[in-house]
Amino acid sequence: MLETRSLTRDFGQMRAVDNVNIQVKAGEVFGLLGPNGAGKSTTIKMLTTLLPPSSGNAAIAGLDLTHQSSEIRRAIGYVPQSLSADGSLTGYENLLIFSKLYDIPRKYRETRIRDVLEFMGLEEAAHRLVRNYSGGMIRRLEVAQSMLHQPQVLFLDEPTVGLDPLARSYVWTLVKQLRERYGTTIILTTHFLEEADSLCDRVAIMQAGKVVITGVPSELKASLNRENATLDDVFIHYTGDQLTTGGGDYRETSRNRRTAQRLG
Numbered sequence: 001m002l003e004t005r006s007l008t009r010d011f012g013q014m015r016a017v018d019n020v021n022i023q024v025k026a027g028e029v030f031g032l033l034g035p036n037g038a039g040k041s042t043t044i045k046m047l048t049t050l051l052p053p054s055s056g057n058a059a060i061a062g063l064d065l066t067h068q069s070s071e072i073r074r075a076i077g078y079v080p081q082s083l084s085a086d087g088s089l090t091g092y093e094n095l096l097i098f099s100k101l102y103d104i105p106r107k108y109r110e111t112r113i114r115d116v117l118e119f120m121g122l123e124e125a126a127h128r129l130v131r132n133y134s135g136g137m138i139r140r141l142e143v144a145q146s147m148l149h150q151p152q153v154l155f156l157d158e159p160t161v162g163l164d165p166l167a168r169s170y171v172w173t174l175v176k177q178l179r180e181r182y183g184t185t186i187i188l189t190t191h192f193l194e195e196a197d198s199l200c201d202r203v204a205i206m207q208a209g210k211v212v213i214t215g216v217p218s219e220l221k222a223s224l225n226r227e228n229a230t231l232d233d234v235f236i237h238y239t240g241d242q243l244t245t246g247g248g249d250y251r252e253t254s255r256n257r258r259t260a261q262r263l264g
């Protein structure tokens with residue numbers, strides 16, 4: 001369903017994503033993990049056609065990233081880290097705008113909107129202003145927006161950042177159900193490794209732009225040959241001590257805090 005070939009992105013002298021090769025099968029939940037600044041969001045931005053690669057390419061749903069970007073946009077959904085719902089509109093109105101953006105024929109709009117509202121548990125809140133929603137409800141609305149056109153591949157960039165544990169676990173449950181009900185292939189980034197462990201079929205750990213290891217969480221843990229190894233242990237094993245290697249700059253820190261603040 002998705003394959004990258006030496007996908008690379010430079011910002012000036014800095015190589016943010018360095019020859020990344022990943023393959024994701026149809027219906028998989030695939031986690032992109034890594035410390036702050038590892039290149040996860042930049043990879044997702046390239047795969048969602050928002051940022052052109054400096055070199056390399058990818059195929060998504062059988063489409064070529066470089067030459068078929070508008071077709072790819074129809075085949076994918078994307079929930080960015082930053083806010084993608086309008087607080088001055090109701091949930092229903094936000095969904096209506098997205099259904100028009102996605103060119104969903106008028107006769108299907110109402111049914112699709114009703115379906116995603118029901119799926120995300122937002123029917124009762126549909127006609128309330130989004131600025132009065134909780135952080136968890138906003139995230140669920142954003143996922144609802146991104147699945148209106150029934151995408152084959154859904155990208156979620158830190159879907160649970162800034163949410164309390166209960167709201168987080170609800171979002172994860174919905175992600176699981178999304179795959180089960182619609183067979184959607186899901187590619188997500190997260191810093192919650194325990195959750196990635198229980199949710200993702202496979203993960204790739206990135207550091208300094210490169211994928212350092214890819215695998216099934218249970219196999220990665222077993223490969224450490226340590227009793228009760230966790231995905232945290234795997235992460236530390238492959239990325240080293242982040243206190244000595246940086247771990248995010250001012251721009252990332254302020255962006256993450258803003259995201260956490262608006263959802264918190």
Ligand SMILES: Nc1ncnc2c1ncn2[C@@H]1O[C@H](COP(=O)(O)OP(=O)(O)OP(=O)(O)O)[C@@H](O)[C@H]1O
Pocket residue numbers: 011016034035036037038039040041042043248249251252256
């Ligand atoms: N528009 C940009 N201009 C310049 N540098 C950028 C830009 N976007 C990202 N970078 C840099 O690219 C590197 C990778 O950033 P990216 O946001 O992809 O990391 P990340 O793994 O998603 O981090 P986080 O977990 O904090 O979201 C970082 O060093 C970052 O400062």
